[in-house]
Amino acid sequence: MIKSMTGFGRAETEGEGRRYSVEIKTVNHRYLEVNIKMPKVLAPFEGSIRTLLKEYMERGKVDIFISFESVDSNTSAVRYNSVVAHEYFRYLQQMADEFGLENDVRISGLSRYPDVFTAEAVEIDEDTIWKELQKCIRKACEQVVRTRKAEGENLSRDLIAKLDEMKEQVAFVEQRSPEVVEEYRRKLREKVEALLGDAQVDEARLIQEVTIFADRICVDEEIVRLKSHIDSMRKAITNGGTIGRRLDFIAQEMNREANTTLSKANDLAVSDAAIDLKTGIEKVREQIQNIE
DSSP states (O other), X not given: OOOBSXXXXXXXXXXXXXXXXXXXXXXXXXXXXXXXXXXXXXXXXXXXXXXXXXXXOSSEEEEEEEEEEEOSGGGEEEXXXXXXXXXXXXXXXXXXXXHTXXXXXXXXXXXXXXXXXXXXXXOOOHHHHHHHHHHHHXXXXXXXXXXXXXXXXXXXXXXXXXXXXXXXXXXXXXXXXXXXXXXXXXXXXXXXXXXXXXXXXXXXXXXXXXHHHHHHHOOHHHHHHHHHHHHHHHHHHHHOSSOHHHHHXXXXXXXXXXXHHHHHOOSHHHHHHHHHHHHHHHHHHHHXXXXX
């Protein structure tokens, strides 16, 4: 099964007097890029969080938002900074004197200034915190994986359908190519006979010209490689796994063969089929960018 790189997961858990909330969003990216936003108190766990995420994701841009709050009053202590409060009051009084205003400072207002009151976390057991946090992250990751797999199934079905269309276009080019040579031979003979009248046509020269034309428009090798690439891509999609980069490489090779086929085309129907083939390959490449 293939997985998309687009996913979302959210989880909330509670521990010993603590509440955790984790939200994870993932989008396509060439490599695994993790951006973590969390409270400073959880900073010591950043390395462990990155390692944990790698268990669930191998590619993609991952944004993880972690919130943490204490629901137990014993986990934090409030400190009053008298020096800072006096400094604020003194400067407010000075401003009032300078502007001839009444100093109407209230305790409720003064208490809102930065650093007048600070909450200091009580020392906690990091092993316990990590055990609780890890549980929440895993729940969110499992949800992300489910959404990635669901999107991957949709991508898989759509890609297989597009490969079937490409296979038909390649088969048409393969069938049409000999017909183009035969039509060229017939038209060339008609032109030569019209020019020569009753004179005998030089069959050897005619065969030589037709052979040169056939060599110039021959796409036998391109057809063989296109078939092989289509089969390889189908097999990779069916087998699943982390195949995004492999599929992208195969699509590039397919596009190269389609370009060569189009450049050799000397027939409107073959040109149209080659253009449709290139269009299909481009659509496939766009979708592949979102496969892990």
